[in-house]
């Protein structure tokens with residue numbers, strides 16, 4: 001039976017993070033994850049997680065200046081990228097969060113590729129002694145045109161080349177349906193390197209109860225593969241979150 005993680009970057013995004021954590025617990029989620037929680041006191045976040053009895057599965061490195069979408073593949077920006085990796089790892093350690101998504105940024109070409117690899121090696125080393133997983137996530141070219149990491153094939157190549165036990169793929173069904181499709185086979189083939197799975201309707205990124213993907217099929221297939229960790233609900237509710245949660249009953 002699938003279990004679910006509320007992505008608090010989108011769900012209950014209007015609430016301070018500790019309150020959003022409590023709202024997710026009340027709604028029946030099994031875990032939470034967030035985008036950029038750094039303005040919230042990590043002590044208060046950890047206390048809310050403990051009170052709610054939920055783990056925090058992941059958070060992202062900060063994106064950089066306005067208009068940027070991560071720094072780790074940007075040649076010449078290594079010092080800033082690593083400072084953001086350190087900040088994210090410190091916050092993850094302080095809140096007991098299990099994974100950090102290292103955001104690549106808008107860049108292309110060989111220099112970007114080697115910069116991303118070097119920064120990922122740094123992140124994996126710094127994360128290892130804290131038992132934190134480093135995630136990389138392809139983003140679709142409509143929402144993030146020019147983003148360095150475009151699809152799962154490219155991400156799998158990076159993970160194989162770097163060969164670090166704590167480097168994994170964030171498999172976001174929304175982005176990968178847009179970029180590559182064939183999700184059932186792709187999930188099965190990539191399962192050994194997947195660190196987290198996220199979902200939303202395609203193409204509007206709404207609740208997973210409409211659109212071109214049938215999540216009844218996808219979640220049953222993921223279940224049959226033996227995946228039992230919570231799946232990340234990273235969709236835009238377009239208003240209050242509670243009225244959009246009907247899918248939790250039908251997809252469970």
Ligand SMILES: O=C(O)[C@H](O)C(=O)CO
Nearest residue numbers: 035060101137139172234
């Ligand atoms: O947008 C997404 O899908 C990512 O998961 C994210 O956290 C920020 O881009």
Ligand SMILES: [Mg+2]
Nearest residue numbers: 137172198234
């Ligand atoms: Mg995602």
